[in-house]
Amino acid sequence: MHPFSYSRPTNVENAVQELAGPARAKFIAGGTNLLDLMKVNVEQPNQLIDINRLPLNTIDELDNGGLRLGALVTNADTAYHPLVEQRYPLLSQAILSAASAQLRNMATNGGNLFQRTRCYYFYDTAMPCNKRQSGHSDQSAGVGPAGCGALGGYNRIHAILGTEASDGTVHCIATHPSDMAVALTALDATIHITGPSGDRTLSIGNLHRLPGSEPQFDHTLRPDELVTAIELPPQGFSDHHIYLKLRDRSSYAFALVSVAVGLEMDGDVITDARLALGGVAHKPWRKPEAEQLLIGKTATKDHFQPVAEALLDGAVGYGHNTFKIDLAKRAILRALGLASQKSERAKEQKGE
Amino acid sequence: MQTTLPAPTVESAPAMTRPITLTVNGTPYQLNLAPWTTLLDALREYANLTGTKKGCDHGQCGACTVLVNGKRINACLTLAVMHDDHEITTIEGLATDGALHPVQKAFIDHDAFQCGYCTPGQICSAVGMINEGQVRTVADVRELMSGNLCRCGAYPHIVDAICEVMQLDASK
Ligand SMILES: Cc1cc2nc3c(=O)[nH]c(=O)nc-3n(C[C@H](O)[C@H](O)[C@H](O)COP(=O)(O)OP(=O)(O)OC[C@H]3O[C@@H](n4cnc5c(N)ncnc54)[C@H](O)[C@@H]3O)c2cc1C
Ligand code: SF4
Ligand code: FES
Ligand code: FES
Numbered sequence: 001m002h003p004f005s006y007s008r009p010t011n012v013e014n015a016v017q018e019l020a021g022p023a024r025a026k027f028i029a030g031g032t033n034l035l036d037l038m039k040v041n042v043e044q045p046n047q048l049i050d051i052n053r054l055p056l057n058t059i060d061e062l063d064n065g066g067l068r069l070g071a072l073v074t075n076a077d078t079a080y081h082p083l084v085e086q087r088y089p090l091l092s093q094a095i096l097s098a099a100s101a102q103l104r105n106m107a108t109n110g111g112n113l114f115q116r117t118r119c120y121y122f123y124d125t126a127m128p129c130n131k132r133q134s135g136h137s138d139q140s141a142g143v144g145p146a147g148c149g150a151l152g153g154y155n156r157i158h159a160i161l162g163t164e165a166s167d168g169t170v171h172c173i174a175t176h177p178s179d180m181a182v183a184l185t186a187l188d189a190t191i192h193i194t195g196p197s198g199d200r201t202l203s204i205g206n207l208h209r210l211p212g213s214e215p216q217f218d219h220t221l222r223p224d225e226l227v228t229a230i231e232l233p234p235q236g237f238s239d240h241h242i243y244l245k246l247r248d249r250s251s252y253a254f255a256l257v258s259v260a261v262g263l264e265m266d267g268d269v270i271t272d273a274r275l276a277l278g279g280v281a282h283k284p285w286r287k288p289e290a291e292q293l294l295i296g297k298t299a300t301k302d303h304f305q306p307v308a309e310a311l312l313d314g315a316v317g318y319g320h321n322t323f324k325i326d327l328a329k330r331a332i333l334r335a336l337g338l339a340s341q342k343s344e345r346a347k348e349q350k351g352e
Numbered sequence: 353m354q355t356t357l358p359a360p361t362v363e364s365a366p367a368m369t370r371p372i373t374l375t376v377n378g379t380p381y382q383l384n385l386a387p388w389t390t391l392l393d394a395l396r397e398y399a400n401l402t403g404t405k406k407g408c409d410h411g412q413c414g415a416c417t418v419l420v421n422g423k424r425i426n427a428c429l430t431l432a433v434m435h436d437d438h439e440i441t442t443i444e445g446l447a448t449d450g451a452l453h454p455v456q457k458a459f460i461d462h463d464a465f466q467c468g469y470c471t472p473g474q475i476c477s478a479v480g481m482i483n484e485g486q487v488r489t490v491a492d493v494r495e496l497m498s499g500n501l502c503r504c505g506a507y508p509h510i511v512d513a514i515c516e517v518m519q520l521d522a523s524k
Binding site (some may be wrong): 001003004005006028030031032035036039048050052076080099100101102103105106122249252 | 368370386387388390407410411414417423424425426427430431433434477481484486494495496497498499500522
């Protein structure tokens with residue numbers, strides 16, 4: 001590991017100030033992604049700012065009926081929190097499908113959002129990678145565009161949607177690996193951010209970005225900003241939801257394709273719908289137009305198929321990952337079918 | 353053939369180390385560590401507690417599982433300096449007054465290992481899982497122990513051992 005200095009601020013203001021200082025500094029929360037990448041020299045900060053003592057570790061009910069998840073609450077404490085289990089079981093499912101129990105005890109809600117891609121070429125500093133070698137200030141040495149190891153290489157885990165830059169060129173086909181972010185996208189969460197110039201909020205849909213011609217940027221958080229909380233709106237889809245995760249083994253593996261679905265139903269008729277896909281793009285993939293196709297329809301396969309087609313519209317395979325196009329469509333049909341049935345917990349609560 | 357190993361070259365960067373106290377199994381260890389020392393390396397190389405194993409060093413195998421304030425974590429993906437006021441429990445600290453922890457005893461009774469390399473991590477993980485209180489079924493045991501790989505494939509006996517301690521019917 002590249003040597004670094006270590007600090008442990010106890011208030012948000014100091015943490016943000018330290019980040020804005022001259023050192024090539026990074027926050028460390030759970031450390032489960034950052035230290036992993038530091039061990040392979042993909043991340044080489046000069047300073048680590050340990051944010052674990054900041055007072056951002058509570059889950060609080062909001063007056064509007066929503067819930068505010070502190071950035072430093074662990075993934076495990078979030079997934080097992082009684083209010084999350086009751087009102088946002090989709091989020092609990094997504095978090096519990098990720099990593100292992102040990103990692104979820106360390107991983108934080110803030111850190112989860114900013115975990116980097118699991119692209120094998122990104123991890124291997126001997127391989128060309130436009131994301132890693134862009135000359136971006138907090139990356140290892142190298143000037144871009146360096147090329148993309150995955151495009152002509154083994155790309156089974158890579159993206160099929162949103163890969164092209166505006167001029168039609170492809171610079172990076174990495175996927176965002178977080179399961180939690182996919183559920184948060186279906187739930188339309190809001191991200192609370194603090195920086196030197198004050199506080200701001202961002203919809204989860206605008207937090208991550210497509211690679212375009214600047215794949216070095218995973219997200220739109222500025223380099224001197226801290227995420228303080230994730231806000232869940234009141235609508236939690238607790239009666240009709242599913243997080244369907246398809247992967248090479250049934251536990252402790254990243255998604256090849258995942259689908260987060262939340263539905264509101266009136267009898268057999270769908271009155272509201274949210275869908276987000278994981279494992280297919282540089283950010284969780286959502287298309288409100290596709291969701292609209294479900295409104296007022298009964299929950300049948302005939303009505304699901306056009307939604308799958310709309311969500312996968314424009315998908316491109318790069319060889320080893322081409323199977324994901326069909327897999328994603330089938331996963332959408334299956335997830336919608338499962339979500340349209342009432343969840344077991346909802347039945348228990350209503351005494352059915 | 354060379355029989356004595358050359359003395360290891362120690363990278364001395366005294367300005368970069370800092371004194372920290374790690375409380376492991378109730379005993380305080382005063383150590384001088386560089387900030388980039390992982391908790392796993394601090395335990396094994398500096399506190400000489402080699403019961404905790406290094407498998408992958410990347411959070412992918414669970415061999416390094418220890419309990420921090422009662423919660424199981426991977427010691428390879430956290431820094432020692434982040435834990436200077438935490439209670440750390442390793443496999444060496446599970447037995448009390450010479451009596452094995454029930455999970456340790458069950459692992460022996462059920463022959464829940466072959467080479468034994470993953471075993472300290474498996475046992476600490478099982479103890480952490482029991483503390484978490486989320487297990488209802490045998491399927492839950494398998495899912496919530498998935499962070500511990502066993503290259504010898506001792507999984508069926510590991511599950512049997514844990515089920516005995518948790519009084520679950522392992523055949524279901
Ligand atoms: C073997 C393995 C398997 C895994 N499997 C899965 C899986 O199946 N699904 C899945 O979703 N994830 C998986 N993960 C990833 C895991 O979920 C992430 O590593 C974890 O969520 C990151 O959180 P952290 O708190 O440890 O972040 P850290 O490693 O501490 O930080 C990650 C990044 O976020 C930044 N950061 C942290 N907190 C903040 C904040 N509040 N504001 C701004 N920036 C911040 C840090 O500076 C750093 O750049 C796996 C990890 C491993 C090692
Ligand atoms: S897909 Fe992206 S992260 Fe992977 S090698 Fe190509 S540029 Fe790098
Ligand atoms: S050594 Fe820590 S998980 Fe493998
Ligand atoms: S007993 Fe050998 S790895 Fe598990």
